[in-house]
Amino acid sequence: NSSSLKMQAGYVDFVSEQEQAIELAKYLDKVRAVKAQQSGSEAPSTTLLSSCTQLVKDSKFLEVLANLLKESGDLFVAGAEKDVESFFCLFVSLLGKLGIDKVLQLQESILQAITSDLTEKPVLRLTILNDMYNSVSDEGWRFAFLKAAFTYGRATKQWEALAVIFETLEDRLNQQFNKKTTAAQRRELLQLASEIAREGKTDNAVSVHLKYLKSFDGEEASKIPATAVEHAKAVVGDALLNPTVFQFDHLVASNVVKALSNGATKPFFELLQIFASQNYDAYVKFVAANKTVVESLGPDADAALSRKIRLLTVVSIASAAAANGSAIIGADGVAVSTSVSAPYSSFASALQVSEDEVEAWVIDAVTAEILDAKLDQLHNSVQISYAMQRTFDMSNWKQLGEKLAAWKENIRGMLKVIHNAREQTLADVVQ
Numbered sequence: 213n214s215s216s217l218k219m220q221a222g223y224v225d226f227v228s229e230q231e232q233a234i235e236l237a238k239y240l241d242k243v244r245a246v247k248a249q250q251s252g253s254e255a256p257s258t259t260l261l262s263s264c265t266q267l268v269k270d271s272k273f274l275e276v277l278a279n280l281l282k283e284s285g286d287l288f289v290a291g292a293e294k295d296v297e298s299f300f301c302l303f304v305s306l307l308g309k310l311g312i313d314k315v316l317q318l319q320e321s322i323l324q325a326i327t328s329d330l331t332e333k334p335v336l337r338l339t340i341l342n343d344m345y346n347s348v349s350d351e352g353w354r355f356a357f358l359k360a361a362f363t364y365g366r367a368t369k370q371w372e373a374l375a376v377i378f379e380t381l382e383d384r385l386n387q388q389f390n391k392k393t394t395a396a397q398r399r400e401l402l403q404l405a406s407e408i409a410r411e412g413k414t415d416n417a418v419s420v421h422l423k424y425l426k427s428f429d430g431e432e433a434s435k436i437p438a439t440a441v442e443h444a445k446a447v448v449g450d451a452l453l454n455p456t457v458f459q460f461d462h463l464v465a466s467n468v469v470k471a472l473s474n475g476a477t478k479p480f481f482e483l484l485q486i487f488a489s490q491n492y493d494a495y496v497k498f499v500a501a502n503k504t505v506v507e508s509l510g511p512d513a514d515a516a517l518s519r520k521i522r523l524l525t526v527v528s529i530a531s532a533a534a535a536n537g538s539a540i541i542g543a544d545g546v547a548v549s550t551s552v553s554a555p556y557s558s559f560a561s562a563l564q565v566s567e568d569e570v571e572a573w574v575i576d577a578v579t580a581e582i583l584d585a586k587l588d589q590l591h592n593s594v595q596i597s598y599a600m601q602r603t604f605d606m607s608n609w610k611q612l613g614e615k616l617a618a619w620k621e622n623i624r625g626m627l628k629v630i631h632n633a634r635e636q637t638l639a640d641v642v643q
Contacts, residue, residue: 229309230268232302233276237264239299240283247290274314277307281318284325288332296333300326300340304347312350319356327364334368342377351392355401358384362404371412378405378420399427406443410450418457421447425466436471444468445477448484449509453516458524458582460488461603479505489603491525491562492518519576525562526577529554530585530599556592567592 237260248255260283267276280303287296304322307315322344326337338361345357358377365374385398406424409417425444428436448469451457463469464484472481479502486494499506499514506514533554556567563573574594577583584598 229273229306230276232306233273233280234261234264234268236280236299236302236306237261237276239295240280240286243286243290244283247286250290274310274317277303278318278321281321281325285328288329288336293333293336296336297340297343301343301347304344308348312348315348316350316353319353323356323360327360330364330368334364334370335373338365338368338370338373349388351389354388355393355397358401359404362401362408366408366411369412371408371414374405374408374412375414375416378409378414378416381405381420382423395427399424402427403440403443406447410446418451418454421451422462422466425463425468428467431467433467433471436468440468441471441477445472445480448472448480452484452487452520453509453513455516455520456580458520458527458580458600459602460484464488487517487521487524491528492521492564493562495521496564522563522573523577523580523582524602526559526573527582527599527602529559529562530577530583530594530596531601533558533594534596534599552596553588553591553593554596556594559594570594 241256241259241261244260245255260279264276264279267273267279284299284303287299291299300322304315307318326340326344329337341357341361341364345354345361348354361377362374365371365377381401385393385401389398389401402424406421408414409420414420425447428440444466448463451460451463469481469484472478472484479498483498483502483505486498495517506517509517534552536552556570559570559573560567563570565573571587571589574583574585574587578585582600583596586595586597588595
């Protein structure tokens with residue numbers, strides 16, 4: 213019965229492999245009978261139990277497992293989901309007793325049994341593919357099952373489940389595919405993941421794309437395939453239009469994306485550079501000279517890009533003000549706050565709007581979580597607490613070092629104040 217099947221899946225060493233295989237045959241016979249009853253057809257005239265029992269007697273254990281696998285498709289129709297999982301886990305455990313060579317010998321048949329149907333319990337099938345991936349440590353096996361999971365999940369549009377797998381993809385590649393797996397195979401998985409993330413518009417699509425693009429770091433431009441460059445172009449287009457993506461310096465730095473800076477795709481790369489580090493005025497000039505490039509991204513691309521580059525311009529103005537901010541020093545020599553503000557006029561000029569429209573753009577940037585600021589309507593200025601760093605180069609590291617040094621001095625001053633206050637308190641007590 214199903215409970216004994218689960219028990220055996222968890223404690224496979226308490227009975228012999230032959231006995232466990234016979235139990236699987238009995239279970240499959242029951243499932244086949246249930247399926248026949250559900251469909252109103254006659255039950256199979258021969259049982260797996262009889263054929264498998266004879267094969268066990270003939271010491272043909274691999275053939276026993278092959279026969280069980282051949283009939284396993286009925287499990288997804290008439291078997292309980294937990295029992296189906298248990299069946300495959302127990303099956304691979306039994307197969308493993310014969311050695312890795314025998315495991316790999318049935319690998320394709322196992323994959324076929326699990327992925328042969330796209331409509332019958334697809335979520336369960338993807339779960340089992342993941343179970344199978346974890347059941348054997350051989351890199352070739354894991355490569356095949358991870359690729360199959362990606363392909364099957366894509367065919368059945370299980371985007372959220374795949375997005376979860378993508379979160380661990382880099383760790384898997386570094387820890388589980390670092391001996392026999394070739395660089396080309398690793399890149400194949402990354403490319404497939406990137407294509408799926410783009411197709412399914414997964415929440416972590418940008419990070420998945422970057423992992424794939426990163427695989428070309430250090431590669432000579434002449435050796436980067438045209439398909440990779442074309443995919444990079446699509447990825448850049450998606451990132452530009454994605455309303456939640458505001459940082460592009462990592463894309464500009466990619467070897468594959470840099471390949472777009474030559475030939476017919478050069479204007480496309482220039483557009484990316486504008487969003488990485490330039491402002492609205494540069495975008496306006498670009499559109500005037502390259503209208504078709506923007507139009508190629510879609511009918512509403514100009515509106516979406518105009519909004520995004522204006523928000524990024526707000527961040528640039530705020531960042532410039534923050535870089536020139538002055539600390540307010542208390543009487544004890546400790547910085548108690550930082551006063552950073554920028555007038556409405558500076559935003560209006562950069563955004564090419566009236567000062568009356570500045571507040572709406574600042575609020576939009578705050579809502580997008582790329583700016584933390586308050587509006588000072590009395591003085592027509594924006595009080596800035598934080599602005600997203602659009603790029604981060606050596607000058608930014610230097611600025612960060614200076615801020616950390618100032619923070620260190622402030623802490624030292626604060627500790628000194630506390631020490632002096634403590635000494636004074638002790639002196640008062642003694643008196």
